[in-house]
Amino acid sequence: MTEAVRKTASALTGRLHKLGIFNDADMLLHLPMRYEDETRLTDIRTAQPGVSVQVEGVVEHAEITFRPRRQLVVKLVDDSGALILRFLNWYPSIQKMLEAGKRVRAFGEVRSGFWGEEMIHPRLVSVSEGQALPQALTPTYPATAGLAQSALRKLVLRAFTRASLADLLPESLRRSLKLAGWERSLRYLHQPPTDAKLGALEDRSHPAWRRIKFDELLAQQISLRKAYIERRAHAAAQLLPQGSLSAPFLAVLPFALTGAQRRAVDEIARDIAQPWPMQRLLQGDVGSGKTIVAALAMLQAAENGLQAAMMAPTEILAEQHYRKLAGWLEPLGISVAWLSGSQKKKERAAMLEKIASGEALLVVGTHALIEDTVALEKLGLAVVDEQHRFGVRQRLALREKVVGRLPHMLMMSATPIPRTLAMSYMADLDVSVLDELPPGRTPIVTKLVADSHREKVIARVRDACLEGRQAYWVCPLIEESETLQLQTAVDTYEVLSAELAELKVGLVHGRLKPVEKAAVMDAFLRNEVQVLVATTVIEVGVDVPNASLMVIEHAERFGLAQLHQLRGRVGRGAAASSCILVYAQPLSPTGRERLKAIYETTDGFEIARRDLHLRGPGEFIGARQSGVPLLRYADLELDVDLIEAAKQAAEEMQARHPDAAEALLTRWYGGRAELLKA
Template sequence: MDLTLLPPGIQTRLLKLGISRPFDLVLHLPSRYEDETQLYPLADAPIGTPVLVEGEVQSAETTFRPKKQFVARISDGTGTLVVRLINFYPNQVKQLAVGKRVRLYGEIRHGFWGDEMVHPKVKNVGESNGLNEALTPVYPTVAGLAQAPLTKLIAKALTSCHLSDTLPTALIHDLGLPAFADSVRFLHHPTPDVARVQLTERLHPTWRRVKFDELLAQQLSLRMARAVRRERSAPKIAPPGRLAAQLVASLPFGLTKAQNRVLLEIAKDLKQPHPMQRLLQGDVGAGKTIVAAIAACHAIEAGYQVALLAPTEILAEQHYRKLSQWLTPLGIKVVWLTGSLKAKEKRAALEDAALGTASLVCGTHAIFQSSVEFKRLGLAVVDEQHRFGVAQRLALREKGGSPHQLMMSATPIPRTLAMSFYADLDVSVIDELPPGRTPIVTKLISDARRDEITERIAAKVGEGRQVYWVCPLIEESEALQLQTAVDTHAQLSEELEGIKVGLLHGRMKPDEKAAIMQAFIANEIQLLVATTVIEVGVDVPNASLMVIEHAERMGLAQLHQLRGRVGRGAHASLCILLYSGPLGDTAKERLKVIYENTDGFVIANEDLRIRGPGELAGVRQSGVPMLRFADLEADADLLEAAREAAGQLLSQDRTIAEAHLQRWLPGREALLKV
């Protein structure tokens, strides 16, 4: 079977479905099934569930009230049924001509003219029309590719592709799973006696076999990517540690046990001859930046340069200011490099990086540009790593051969997600907050009580504290009808006389944003109205009240990040989640989670349950294949089994591992580069 022989239009549509080779058709499994194996008499056909019925067309006409539609009535001797087509074509009218015997599949419901089917699937009945022996598959498809030709292509692939097992019989037997060939054939054409819930909920043993194979392929690819990276050489960084000791001694605070533990793990990695690939996790305010600064000191003392990347200019500048404050007194030159720098400043920063006079370069995506060169890059620190894609991380590696990489994330990653999508990384967790941090109280308040909020703001400012007010949009959107940051700024400026109200959003020029943030840090602005550009990294200890407008429209991770902008000092802090009713079930569930929990890992697990892995922690940008069939929460046992099996296969029979990967992830070479 050769897909390149198909018409170009069909090939294009198949590619949109992720189908580029015949075996992809085998793995293109049905999204649902229709039961055309049982024919119901009209008198006994159940209401409200899809059924197959048959009868002769008694009448058919096009009506124009209340709007144009085609109405036919069929009978089978036991009862009658109305068929309504609101949008129809001449061939459908011909199919439902009076006297024709037809078979209909659809959901019967009570209508104005009696029991009816609206837009059923219609087939004309001939003498040899028997019933189907298996459930009818319904496949995911795209516009221009109907079910019939797609079904034919899949049927051809099932007969022409090799479906023999790629895995050892003993492994499959030990896990109690069916053969691969039996599994995919069954899932494409299941027998009608199978419990429907087992199919729709993907609980049937054949589904478990497919999910295990998918998870195993992912685990194998990650382990092989890790092995390839370990074959690369990286600088051994093992200085005496005097520079790091000087930095720690100069700090006005002490390090936590968790920070010290993580620093030992990083120092051990830096001494290795292969590149460190470590993910540093820590909840909001856990002290990841100082850990990165100490790691940077190790690299700088050993004669190497360090690059620190952040996804936004606000966060990059925050890092630049903080690191300059810590490291400049130690004789370390820190420079800032972003796309918005003036030409003269940019040339100077590029020269400092290329000549090696800058030991630490803080910046945004600008660091990835080809014009940026380092004399001796030894360590790259990537903050909020999930916001950077695979190509960007590859570009960073090429700046210095194979520098050590420390990736930081304030979005805690649930265990099953870490096992699945981050299994090729070493993970360090800062699991305690620095002493002196006050817990943040969270309140849910309807936006009908906005007046109470402004009174609370005035009281907080009167105590010398500062306030954030976060809005989700900059300009009015007819679709969402949300209060905008611009309007809110104008409204609060009018209501809160004597209080300096600032405005910050992503469309402002970089120097304007920097000036506003600096004024807020200096307490020249008491109330900062902002969009979600302040989600990460902004650190103003005097800010103790956060108001988040339309909180019901935000995700859990974002709400947790925003809430973490307060509670960074010794003052009691409050986060008010303003919501607009009525709330949907998912919005209620999210707000309940954020109200009841402050632990980022608990919130991340709930986020995984509600949203799924594809939207969480940058999995879509991770370069790791997305899971189509397995569910990390429901199939945690299969994930554990796949992890164990991957290790065994790679150590005992790499040929089997390669064959399995070729079936599931052909062309995985791009993964091995990251």
Template structure:
């Protein structure tokens, strides 16, 4: 009897707990998952190559007879097989072999082998080739390219191919079609069944480049369905949010008093976004709004206005940041802005002294602290809010989805959930936002405050380090400050990156007239904060740091940023680091030190940094270079993991995805759950709000 698509792989013959655990590393848990495990590339094994024509480095199929097989005992036993055809000889070497394998590789046996030919001591050889008995009376199978699947330790390609075939047979050679009838008419895309058959067994004349790049219609057919499943999951999330209740927060004059007291005028973009947030907070359904704003665009003011609207309505607001440095900066800003208005602000972090933490917890539970700023400590056991009605999550992509839920759970009571304001300084291309944050309303702060200095970006080879040091001396003599960013804390032969600690020592020796500070991720939080406070106060001229300063540190007098080994960093990270300068009115410079020669990708990254300061242009380039998981930082969250789709490659499918999502929800709602289960699985608690 055929198996159901959702049946566990352990229902397949020969798949026990150990093999199932290996398959799970590939994201394969069900029989259907095996069929949806798509090849990463293909090999043409349809032609048998004469042994005499083989060249070193060539991967090929050869067929011949075993002339001699023996176990050679040196440091470890090795099975050596002399193998030949009418045109030449080849040695097959097996460093790992069983007694049964040794028996099967006996003199006179005919084999068909596939492997890479290498130059050996006695001519060409293949090490651990794939092989099978070549039986003359066997009827040849229809020729097809051989799929090469994503691998994991303990699973050979031959075993993976066997398991995919086994799963395909167990499902009755097909998967049910879930798209509406006629959905693909005129689109040039095959049915699901046709697409899967072609992807797993393409004919030899198929366009391999299109298959491997993902542009083949068969791959596009699967990408379309997977993007549709994610879109439907996000729509369901949004629908559930709209059906839930929240505390309406009408606010009052407190927000206007706050804005009027600011020592600067809000930009038009900030005013627009604050108005959108105020409207959402006054509603009886939970706000779920993503605020995107480039580095330095003023998102924190928007968060403060939202928090005050909650406070003016008799509720509490929590602001969660991913690092203690960023959380502490928010705490300082919120205290400076809100305490003069009579609003109590509390601070919670993992490194707090016990007595200070107990006092903060008591104030929060009693409602005396209307605004609470902190790190992950906000959603830990023992934290009780009097009436949490707004959760603000900064740098959302640095938190796991369940961490966001854990914070909102703190405010769920009487059938009501807190409003959510999610902020990110990582600009997200529109296509990516549509696919990934379809559950959220989106606001964009697309304007920087006036009076900011220009930031110029220059890329320089590390051989010009002396010039860079002279620039630091000159800038600091003029009353400015500088960052020197190193990617690693300790020496690493593999990465050959200059260690931050050694760099700080060398720079202090080279620039004895300057005070040099050091911050890295292995320091105690209190020590990091002490150094950062001294830098912000101007007591440190030059701060040597790892990428812990990537997010949130605001030092207006810092006008020079040196990023060492810039070629090793991602584009989004480089842009975030650059955002640490240009916070004041003076023009600033970001120097990207690199070690030549540059790879094509590194060349593109550095060119993009030189050409623009626009975070959205940077994000589009980063999406094309690295893919959505890296741009959003969600590979750890479990939210965005695609099997067939690639958001950078498949952007053109999104209009059709939205069209099909509308059609399914209106006319074929029974297919929605099946689609999301097929591509995303059942573990979708992130679909809550």
């Protein structure tokens, strides 16, 4: 192999890797995104403007013109008429193909131009007179710079001769699900016959597509199921429910648990009493009472003489949890430790000593918990709040504090996860759902207001605060510039301080030192500050029952889940509460959809379903999925029946056809299938 050939091969390999293609199996799973019909010819005279067609003719003449810019203009003729082919960029090979007297086929959209009908940059094939037409539709693949469609088509044909095309589904399973054969489906999608229904191919409802999507979902389910089984092979401390701490705690609570809370508490208590590590997700809407459920699980660990740690993504949220737990438990003689990055050296040293000595069986903190100086050898239960905000590495670091066994893991999320997403991406977790709100939560009225009516909104804030209530004013999200976002918050703070001179206005944002942030939040909690201007640092965990009004500026810039979280900061007391969404006009279609959804419902699960539809699954699962990639072909809304079937089939495949299950994983994930570890 010459150096030039080696360099070309290396460049091709690099481009294929960019597309996620590492072997022949990957090549066959790189499926077309659309198709073009080159199986028929259209007479030039009958070609309609605005329609893509294929014509064949002889070049009458070709010339390079320089007005209005440099371009190659070609006149192509057939027996019915003439058509102009126009190129603004071209290679010498194109110019050679289009010399006078050459016969070519051109595929493209016909347009009405200054000199008559024309095609701009059509796709060209050099042909001889009477040459046969293709017998299949022409696929168009997702590509990358420097990789032509013609090269991808050749590579696919070569992969068909080299890759395994074995059907890995047991025949009985395939028949019961009425699925097409594997090889037949692949060949159909890469080379559809001339009579194929284009609509069913392009909307992926064709039986060939259903087979591909089922196998993709099955590989994902097998991978997650395998991770679930592998975790159960590890040892964990059995934390048996004893009631010595939880009973007195429940006795002093000023309210009764909801039915959903009792159910979740029982599920977790049962899990952490087993000799293998629990891996459970506790999900519930804003204000559904997840912290109480976590507290009871942590007490069960303490009853067994082991420690429980709760890790939260922000200092505000972590401190909120600490205050709640300490307020509930320290009167009962249970010591709770607190760790954060901003603690003074002396306080931190005292807390580290309490943790290391085992005096504090319950620990709450931020990422500071996973630092090397924190000794948690007696950790029996790790609780991770807002789990999608932590990376896999961070959760592993908490787990690895213990030698010789694994702690039980409870992950919490206030962003409800749509059922199909939980079935698909969370199949390696057990899930507890808090689907009812504690009594006493007041309904929140949502209002949409155009930003041209800001004065009315400010007046509404003034009235609410003069009646003894408090308000949040959340500044717009400016993703491209944190500095600009901060400046907007400062500007808003100054404007509101001037407009609401009779009230005390506070400001909290991500750049404030934690001590300064805590001071403002404390003042707001004590009603020394009536209006809190904030960036999204208050999105989760802030609990001020007297705050009954939430204003969100440029609400159209926020995601649905974020809007729902922010709205959930009010309605936590007895007073009627409102959320005012201030939007800028004109609204984009997506912005309109978001605001319509948040206006129409306060049900977190319905909002999550709509959010999934608008954004796709990526942001819901966050950094959790280290090994299993996002689905390429299956659709979580349209293919619910396939997800259900794949979930059941995964168990059967692993139990009765383990070799085929492994081969399926290799086919879909190759050497890149790092199984989920956290």
